[in-house]
Amino acid sequence: MKLALSTLTLISLFLFPSVSLSNQVNLDISDETIHVAFATKPSKKSLNISASFLHHEDDGEVYSIGAFVQSPINNRQDLHGALGGRFYYLDADGPDGYGIGLGGEVGYKIPSVKGLSIHGEAYYAPKVTMFADIERFVDVSVRIKYRILEQGSVYLGYRSQKVHVEHSSSENIDEGAHVGISLQF
Template identity: 35%
Template sequence: MMFPVSRLFRRLARISAAGLVLAAGAAQAETVDFGLSNDSFRFGLTGPLSRLIGGAQGQYDLGYLQHRDNGDNSYAVHAGFLVSGDAGLRDLDLTVGAGLRGVYVGGDGDNGGAIAPGVRFDARLPGYERLGLGGYAYYAPSVVSFGDIDDYRDIGVVLSYELNRNAAVYVGARNVKFGVEHGHDVTLDTGLYGGIALTF
């Protein structure tokens, strides 16, 4: 029973990702993100949520994470959205958001997915806007997980520096882990990584 659901979720994720990539071709304010560590890479595409929902404050978020280590070849693909805005602090430019992420995990081992609620923040000091501190956390318990996946979490923190208005470099740390039914938790990726973000 789980296999058809997994296949349907994978197809929906691919269709939605392809649709958003095509829609982004003619858009402005889309950001392409590419991050690397010794064992993994993550590709991301984000853009204004108002392109999909008129007047909405926030962003859509697409991503693909690939991990290869000691013969293990696993991946996670996600599509989600965040509704975000200014937190209203006087001495800190703080943007916070909350949203949902649909994720599918596959590869050599267990396969399945989840619907994960999450939060994200980006903080910058007035007068030093080029330097930013960001973070995020997503978690899905077993009740919103399917296939072989019993739960899912993705947490991370990032320190970024804008080289110019359209390019930034960053370093960060993340932990991506999922539980397996009748098995041990599996760490898809953990540790330090670096990357670039390009805004068009």
């Protein structure tokens, strides 16, 4: 299962940016992590697809493939939202597991500073949707992003990915600040 999911995620990561439907690539790093994410948007008001990979130097890897819908909130061009789900595979230091998390994203373009925006996302996979060693998984992140080029932004963010292991307590896979770039096509 691990090999199949790893292969599928890696193929998705390399195929998404090479097709004309890709619209965003994110790469962020911290002292102990590297995170790569791709998102496609086939057309307005259609299903969007995402794939990501996070490697933590000490605590393992998190693979995800997601599907979501995205649109402005209340027809406001400065506020957008997304709702959807992600299939996660976690190869943590010790516990392993897979499952489905539901959640979404909110983004706000700050009108007083051109190019500045704030984004937050949260996904939750409860015990009923997680399998193997993991009972729950929470994936939360926030970032402040500044568009420096027409097709490129830099950002500073904070991410928390926590697992609750069967017959144990919660463990962090990743928790802390990161810096990154976002490229739009």
